[in-house]
Amino acid sequence: MDATDPLANLRNEFHIPPRADGSPSVYFCGHSLGLQPKRTATILNEELATWAKHGVEGHFEPRRPWLSYHEQLTGGLARLTGALPSEVVAMNSLTVNLHLMLTSFYRPTKERSRIVIERSAFPSDRYAVASQIAQRGFDPAACLVQLGPRPDEVLIRTDDVCEFLEREGSTIATVMFPGVQYLSGQWFDMKQIVSCAHAQGIVVGFDLAHAVGNVPLALHDSNADFAVWCSYKYLNSGPGAIGGCFVHERHARAFDLPRFAGWWGHDKSSRFEMPEAFRPLPGAEGWQLSNPSIFSAAPLLASLELFDRAGMDALRKKALALTGCLSTLLQERLRDRVSILTPADPAQRGCQLSLRLHRPPAAARAVHTALTTANFTCDWREPDVIRVAPVPLYNTFSEVGAFVEALARALNSDGRS
Secondary structure (H helix, E strand, O other): OOOOOOOHHHHHHEOOOEOOOOOEOEEOEOOOOOOOEOHHHHHHHHHHHHHHHHHHHHHOOOOOOHHHOOHHHHHHHHHHHOOOHHHEEEOOOHHHHHHHHHHHHOOOOOOOOEEEEEOOOOHHHHHHHHHHHHHOOOOHHHHEEEEOOOOOOOOOOHHHHHHHHHHHHHHEEEEEEEOEOOOOOEEOOHHHHHHHHHHOOOEEEEEOOOOOOOOOOOHHHHOOOEEEEOOOOOOOOOOOOOOEEEEOHHHOOOOOOOOOOOHHHEOOOOHHHOOOOOOEOOOHHHHOOOOOOHHHHHHHHHHHHHHHHHOHHHHHHHHHHHHHHHHHHHHHHHOOOEEEOOOOOHHHEOOOEEEEEOOOHHHHHHHHHHHHHOOEEOEEEOOOEEEEEOOOOOOOHHHHHHHHHHHHHHHHOOOOO
């Protein structure tokens, strides 16, 4: 399979963390922090050289002027998210962007004050939503609704989400769901959730931290009101790199929406005239606060070049093959000792498979430690889950096979056959 992989050469564009002997380790943790493209250092050094040579004139003189730096990211992000260029902007970090979006799109009333999230939401999302509710004078204990799977099930059924929204819609102001659930790896039917919510007059936003660069997205066609994401996971932009935001074009000129204002979101034609009154830009750019950090935005250029070179269709095809291979090998070798929490239906998952180990927590944690010692990088979630993400940009089918062998050895290390 590696020999016939049309994307195999992309692996050479990344730094693979080495073992002690210098050979590449097996890195299946792109769902947490993607690997560094080799071109990242070149682009960063170019910006450092611009600073050294031009000083403040770097905002205007080099081939990548800092003044419009974020605009160079717009096309690539629009292609990855299935959005219009005017609907996306690179800015801030994910949770900052979530607060900015909720400031505009969570408009509670006495009758409609609830926000719906999913029960296993990433903590930062839960904290942000709860704090937004409290800041508007409502009680998070009453207004934060957390939907979960049915008893004895792991995954949330979209039909159950829609049934709840239809039943309780008159009390709900906003739905804030993930695109891909961080723990289970479940890829939600975003378009259906939006349709069900909008039928009840509910605003819908998505956290795409585990979806962008992982699964093909169609944000514009989904009709989602807003979305936010980070770029250090599947977008390979480095720790703390610049985040992103989507605002549907129907809100592009909704200048009456409450928002936090900053000068980078002000009309470009008069920004440097320093007017007293804030006049927001149309589209997603109008939610910007400050000029972006060049050194956290530059690495994203390197990554987006590789996504454009490969194409999301080809990446998706390989991702399905990688996870399909991993799932098949696990079922053949370890079905009595490992359960796959991620949906079996490939249309409901991306690169990640979440594996539940059939043993007590301490023994399960020891398996993850053994994998780490053997130079397999994946991550651990209490009490018994290992998350594994073979990424099509830089992982191989041979690595999938080697991982299953290593997992089998680790499971056997306590003397069980």
